[in-house]
Amino acid sequence: MNPELIEKVTKLIVEKLQTQYSSDGNLEANRVSLASTVKFWNHSSSTEHESSNRPTLNLPSMKVEDGQELITFPQNSESKSLKKKESTIVMDEQRTNAIYPTSGIENPFNPEELKELISKTPARIGVGRAGLRPKTNTWLKFRFDHAAAVDAVYGDVNEELLKRLDLFKVSTKVRDKEVYIRRPDLGRKLSDEAKQIISEKCRKAPTVQIIVSDGLSSSAVEENVEDVFLSLMQSLRSLGLDIGTPFYIEKGRVAVMDDVGELLQPKVVVLLIGERPGLVSAESLSAYLCFKPRIGTIEAERMVISNIHKGGIPPVEAGAYLGTVIQKILKYEASGVSLVQKEN
Numbered sequence: 001m002n003p004e005l006i007e008k009v010t011k012l013i014v015e016k017l018q019t020q021y022s023s024d025g026n027l028e029a030n031r032v033s034l035a036s037t038v039k040f041w042n043h044s045s046s047t048e049h050e051s052s053n054r055p056t057l058n059l060p061s062m063k064v065e066d067g068q069e070l071i072t073f074p075q076n077s078e079s080k081s082l083k084k085k086e087s088t089i090v091m092d093e094q095r096t097n098a099i100y101p102t103s104g105i106e107n108p109f110n111p112e113e114l115k116e117l118i119s120k121t122p123a124r125i126g127v128g129r130a131g132l133r134p135k136t137n138t139w140l141k142f143r144f145d146h147a148a149a150v151d152a153v154y155g156d157v158n159e160e161l162l163k164r165l166d167l168f169k170v171s172t173k174v175r176d177k178e179v180y181i182r183r184p185d186l187g188r189k190l191s192d193e194a195k196q197i198i199s200e201k202c203r204k205a206p207t208v209q210i211i212v213s214d215g216l217s218s219s220a221v222e223e224n225v226e227d228v229f230l231s232l233m234q235s236l237r238s239l240g241l242d243i244g245t246p247f248y249i250e251k252g253r254v255a256v257m258d259d260v261g262e263l264l265q266p267k268v269v270v271l272l273i274g275e276r277p278g279l280v281s282a283e284s285l286s287a288y289l290c291f292k293p294r295i296g297t298i299e300a301e302r303m304v305i306s307n308i309h310k311g312g313i314p315p316v317e318a319g320a321y322l323g324t325v326i327q328k329i330l331k332y333e334a335s336g337v338s339l340v341q342k343e344n
């Protein structure tokens with residue numbers, strides 16, 4: 001997607017969220033409003049159910065056209081089935097159609113119940129079998145998804161992408177992928193060289209420090225980070241927040257943000273990092289946030305917006321939404337469990 005289009009979309013989303021959160025200055029109302037507009041991934045893929053795997057942003061029906069590109073955000077008040085992201089519905093249908101009724105279990109005892117069960121989970125259920133073995137199609141699909149997961153974990157992020165986003169690259173204390181997988185502790189520490197480069201290149205004490213890392217999926221970064229990053233930057237700018245010098249950490253873990261916090265003393269760190277590949281996608285990105293992360297920060301102080309990918313939370317929406325979460329963190333000077341406590 002091009003940057004101008006992202007800018008337009010982000011502005012619209014941020015403006016809408018702003019009016020939702022702060023129009024009346026009433027804390028309780030704002031809290032209720034946040035709770036009612038953001039719903040996290042719950043592993044349900046049913047189109048019939050209230051829960052959703054993407055935030056329903058209460059946006060006006062919004063169309064942004066730019067040459068060939070067209071983005072449409074369905075209205076919150078639309079029917080339940082429309083609340084769900086269209087691509088997810090298509091995926092559901094494809095999956096259900098692929099498995100039922102032509103393949104999978106032949107002559108099921110209760111076809112309707114089977115269909116209902118399959119529609120509720122991305123797990124490979126109701127796939128049938130050939131004798132004691134999985135059917136060839138099921139087996140090939142599994143091998144395909146497994147290969148995608150291995151590629152995601154072992155791959156490296158394209159240098160061109162980092163150049164495009166103007167992110168310089170540093171490493172953690174681990175260089176080898178095998179070691180990275182076996183020693184999460186080393187991925188939580190910056191190398192000495194990284195510390196020196198960051199100190200030289202980055203502005204100190206910014207309000208918001210953005211970091212990108214491959215984590216457990218380089219594919220997640222390659223697929224989503226550009227849109228999330230650009231809309232996050234745009235969203236922070238529209239909110240008038242000061243942004244530090246962003247950079248990329250290779251083979252990072254979530255808690256590496258503590259080292260960055262010590263070095264640069266930002267108020268908030270947002271880390272865009274590849275998630276461990278799972279059943280639904282090998283390309284899912286998370287944004288972990290923390291108010292003043294420092295050595296010794298406990299996990300409960302962190303927050304996560306997960307499942308950012310084309311079948312989950314759309315990247316541009318995620319970036320725009322993150323800006324408003326950061327604004328809230330700054331307002332309460334807290335994140336994670338402390339934020340919830342202060343809000344209440």
Ligand code: B12
Binds near residue numbers: 305
């Ligand atoms: C692996 C994993 C875990 C592992 C982490 C083990 C480890 N050391 O790697 C364990 C089993 C401990 C775990 C625990 C929890 N998890 Co978890 N976890 C995941 C999973 C499958 C992958 C995360 C990942 O790839 N991270 C990236 C890599 C690079 O990070 P890492 O540095 O190796 O590991 C850190 C993160 O994984 C982080 N983390 C893991 N889960 C959570 C949850 C929250 C709220 C936070 C702030 C951080 C966090 O803690 C690790 C140590 O720093 C995601 C699913 C997903 N789609 O993302 C769910 C997921 C992130 N977890 C989730 C939850 C709810 C939890 C728990 C709160 C469950 C509970 N009730 O106790 C706890 C909180 C742990 C914490 N750190 O605060 C939810 C978050 C939902 C949300 N949007 O808020 C997710 C999205 C699963 C889901 N679909 O519900 N988790």
